[in-house]
Amino acid sequence: MxxxxxxxxxxxxxxxxxxxxxxxxxxxxxxxxxxxxxxxxxxxxxxxxxxxxxxxxxxxxxxxxxxxxxxxxxxxxxxxxxxxxxxxxxxxxxxxxxxxxxxxxxxxxxxxxxxxxxxxxxxxxxxxxxxxxxxxxxxxxxxxxxxxxxxxxxxxxxxxxxxxxxxxxxxxxxxxxxxxxxxxxxxxxxxxxxxxxxxxxxxxxxLYEDTNTALRNAEAHFDYTIDERTETITYKNGNRRSPTLVQSTLKxxxxxxxxxxxxxxxxxxxxxxxxxxxxxxFPGIHPETNFDQNYIAIRQVLMTNRLILKSFRYERSTLKLYIEYVYPSIESNVLITLLRQCINFLYLSDSFEEPVSTIEIVVNESITIPINIQLIKDLEKNLTKETFELFISTVLNQLKKHS
Known part of the structure; x- marks a missing residue:
């Protein structure tokens, strides 16, 4: 997770x-x-x-x-x-x-x-x-x-x-x-x-800082000891054949x-x-080539519609997106606004490091909209006004069944 x-x-x-x-x-x-x-x-x-x-x-x-x-x-x-x-x-x-x-x-x-x-x-x-x-x-x-x-x-x-x-x-x-x-x-x-x-x-x-490379290498090589009482780390420094022992504090x-x-x-x-x-x-080279950048872009596109993508969680092939709507009541047009981002959700799932079969949009922790990834892929292949309306209808009908 x-x-x-x-x-x-x-x-x-x-x-x-x-x-x-x-x-x-x-x-x-x-x-x-x-x-x-x-x-x-x-x-x-x-x-x-x-x-x-x-x-x-x-x-x-x-x-x-x-x-x-x-x-x-x-x-x-x-x-x-x-x-x-x-x-x-x-x-x-x-x-x-x-x-x-x-x-x-x-x-x-x-x-x-x-x-x-x-x-x-x-x-x-x-x-x-x-x-x-x-x-x-x-x-x-x-x-x-x-x-x-x-x-x-x-x-x-x-x-x-x-x-x-x-x-x-x-x-x-x-x-x-x-x-x-x-x-x-x-x-x-x-x-x-x-x-x-x-x-x-x-x-x-x-960009230079006087960095303690010995402290970095101590963790990497496991040649250090920790004193919990004084919160100090003792580690080796200098020549490998004749190292000296040095101490650093947690601070x-x-x-x-x-x-x-x-x-x-x-x-x-x-x-x-x-x-x-x-x-x-940079024609043909899109910047959002990984999950994190896709996530940032979606979050802020939604923001302009008064929707805040607060966090995400991955569990058992399901990518859950937790969204907060700034107004207390959630009307149907809000859900449709979210579903208009379905292709972006598809790109998000494609760039995630684990397989995603379902995206769940959780709005204000009260409404959960499950969307099967294959449904979005089918829409992407033939995206018209009619197919999008059918997609919306299918998702909302599934939502009713889960309610």
Whole structure:
């Protein structure tokens, strides 16, 4: 079973901004800070609003959230890092356009994999937060954070660095991006005497943090001990033949997770802004190529209809989508509005990592609409006004039978 909550409280958002016009203006103001790297997306939003790219609301809130989690004395870095990554991407796109297009799918897959891992980590942290702390050993808490630290580095930040290193090396070394993706984090992040690779520490220092790699390796190699009473981790550092023992506290471990998570999120925001700017220039390549991106897009398309996709759960070949309607009464036109998204639900199920035979739409925890995936596939093959009306009738009749 996989369960993920929505990070953004769209219910509150819709209460304060019923038409989303206020949000539209705030997003325009935010993107204006990144000119000239946002000229095209600004024209699009000013002319047509956010309806073509509703998921940009997520990027705006991710950016806003950064200011609530980053230390005040480091908040100036947020915009600087995003601008630096945008400048790097934009320069490569303009000067080596063919190379960017040739590597677009690889870049997209690497980025999507990193974003999926971000979502998995969010799910793990949510699960931990739901547990009663009185029944969790301190050792388990520390081990959990060690695991999150390793996943932040290897599963998220390490992947997000691959396109950056690829661009940095393109003119001098020209390493294929898939080769860069296979490198260790330390080879991308830190300067090494015996390596000719470009790295963040020497060549893109704005993203550099003094990271405790020994602490990362301690979890990976299981050569550490935990003292629950003092909340310290003792691990090996230095030469393998004659290592030294070093200690870190749980607070220091949390600080390591925090600062590397900040770097990863800021790189991710820059990648997304860059995609929005050039989305129309990639014919035939649709950005929503994985479950998580499909999920975000559907959630925000529904939002414009006063519907909030709060979370999802997968159980026994059924993908359950939990939706909240902002008004107390649910009329038939609301259900039809949901069913108009059936093809998007099909794409969502196709990109899920487990087989999906049924999608259940749970509205306000009071109405459950089961939709057989095959029914949607049949509709997709012959989508007309008549077949869609028949689809609606079939689903609603099945709903009555289940009531």
């Amino acid at each position: 996989r369960y993920v909550n929505t990070i953004i409280d769209y219910t509150s958002l819709l209460k304060e901004d019923k038409t989303l016009e206020l949000k539209n203006q705030k997003i325009i103001s935010w993107l204006s800070d990144y000119l000239p790297y946002t000229e095209k997306i600004l024209v699009e939003i000013k002319n047509n609003g956010i309806k073509s790219y509703p998921s940009i609301v997520d990027e705006f809130y991710k950016y806003r959230r950064e200011y609530s989690v980053v230390d005040e004395n480091k908040q100036y870095l947020i915009k600087e890092r995003i601008v630096a990554v945008l400048k790097l991407l934009d320069g490569f796109y303009k000067n080596h356009h063919s190379a960017y297009i040739d590597n677009y799918n690889s870049i997209l897959n690497i980025k999507s994999s990193a974003f999926r891992n971000m979502l998995y980590m969010s799910s793990k942290i949510q699960s931990l937060n739901q547990l009663d702390p009185d029944f969790i050993r301190k050792q388990d808490v520390i081990m959990f954070h060690l695991n999150v630290f390793k996943d932040t580095i290897e599963g998220v930040l390490n992947k997000l660095l691959s396109p950056i290193i690829f661009i940095l090396e393109y003119d001098s070394i020209g390493t294929p991006i898939d080769n860069i993706e296979s490198r260790y984090f330390s080879e991308k992040y830190f300067s090494k005497r015996d390596r000719n690779y470009k790295n963040i520490e020497s060549d893109f220092r704005l 220091e471990l949390k600080d390591e997770i925090k600062k590397l998570s900040e770097v990863a999120r800021q790189i991710g925001i820059a990648y997304e802004i860059f995609w929005y700017e050039h989305a129309k220039e």
